[in-house]
Amino acid sequence: MTSSAQSAALRAAAMEMAGRGWKVFPCRPGSKAALWHRQEHCRGGGVCADGHVTPESLATSDVxxxxxxxxxxxxxxxxxxxxxxxxxxxxxxxxxxxxxGQPPARGEHDPDGWTQLQALAGQRGGPLPDTFTLATPSGGRQLWFTAPPGTLLRGTVKHVATNIDSRGWGTYGLAPGCVLLNGAYELIDDTDPVELPGWLVQANVERASGAISGRPEKPVAAPDAYTARAVRAECDRVASEPPGRRNKVLSTAAYALGQLVGAEVLDREHARAELETAVAAWNTPASWAKDTGVIATSLAAGEGNPRRINRRGPGRAA
Ligand SMILES: [Zn+2]
Structure with a gap:
């Protein structure tokens, strides 16, 4: 496709999404990255004059x-x-x-996400209705549902199953027709999105441990007792922080856990999930995007400065 044909096709696709009432925002050509600065690079100008504004709140369905x-x-x-x-x-x-050079990826040796989802539906006796479905360039598939009224579901990473992520508040998906270097997002079922079945709401919000009977957590995601205590302590500190210093406390906690990820005693997704659960108590949809950004940035920063672990003593490292 010529580049002008491609830009025209994407324009039509964006208008089609907006016409459905869905909120869209532009991404860089050939990329998943939203055309916007991250909070840590915010200079406070323009629409960010009163504080950083996220693309989620700027996204529009105005055709x-x-x-x-x-x-x-x-x-x-x-x-x-x-x-x-x-x-x-x-x-x-x-x-x-x-x-x-990285620790094993969770789910690396598990079935693909679509197989996991079908197995989960079988275990839980849940329906898996036909709905709006895309094939992704990586060979996966995305099922688009409507969120049940009254729910405020956030995106999750490897939470429903090791090869299933979800996109809700604080996250976004790419529309059919979007193009990456390795291929395009293609609509393979144009059924209008149906409501997310209750069993999937449940699978998305419940705590990961013991969530799915008969499927033990991968060892890499299960920290040892020392690490687990450190995670608990940092997350408790975050969850109990009153407004005012939350950003600082969250970034400090995420940095500390990132150092344990860097020391290869803690799984990054486990740390992220625990921190996201800890801030869930504070959240509004607007703060969620900000908080998840702080978590990701500080985890990565801590990872770059791994904690040296003294394996002999059970006590808290100084
Ligand atoms: Zn900003």
């Missing part, structure tokens, strides 16, 4: 504004924000190998 935004001939990809759109997306991925 005219979308048409105008996609009118400069650039092939912007399209982020669809499930939270404000009343949607919820299950992302069933294929197992991914760990990057060289």
């Amino acid at each position: 005219e504004r979308v048409a105008a935004r996609w009118s400069d001939g650039v092939a912007y990809n399209i982020a669809v924000y499930p939270g404000p759109s009343g949607l919820f997306i299950l992302d069933c991925d294929i197992p991914k190998a760990a990057r060289p």
Whole structure:
């Protein structure tokens, strides 16, 4: 496809998404990255004058504004924000190998996410109805549902199963027609999204441990007693922090846990899930995006400065 044909196709796709009432925001051409600065790079100008504003809150379903935004001939990809759109997306991925030099990836040796989802439906006696479905460039598939009224579901990572992520408040999915270097997102079932079945609401919100009977946690995700206590202590500190110093306390806790991830005694996704659970008590949809950003940034920073672990003593390292 020529680049002008591609930008026209993406413009039409963005208008189609907005026409459905879904909130969209442009991404860099050929990329999943939203065309916006991250909170840690916010200079406080423009719409961020009173504090950083997220693309989730800027995303729009105003078809005219979308048409105008996609009118400069650039092939912007399209982020669809499930939270404000009343949607919820299950992302069933294929197992991914760990990057060289990194600890094993959770789910690396497990079935693909779609197989896991079907197995989970069988175990729980849940329906898995036909719904709006995309094939992703990596070979996975994404099932788009409407969020049940009254729910406020956040995105999760490897929580429903090791090869299933979900996209809710605080996260986004790419629209059908979006193009990455390794292929395009293709609509393979154009059924209008149906409501997320109750058993999947449950699977998304319940705590991971013991969530799925007969499927033990992978050892890499299960920290030893010392590490588990450290995780508990940091998360308790975060959860009990009154407003005011939350950002500082959260970034300190995430940095400390990142250091344990860097020392290879703690799984990154486990740390992230625990911290996200800890801040869930504070959250509003707007703060969720900010908090998850702080968690990701501080975890990564801590990971770059691994904690030296004294294996002999059970006591808290100084
Ligand atoms: Zn900003």
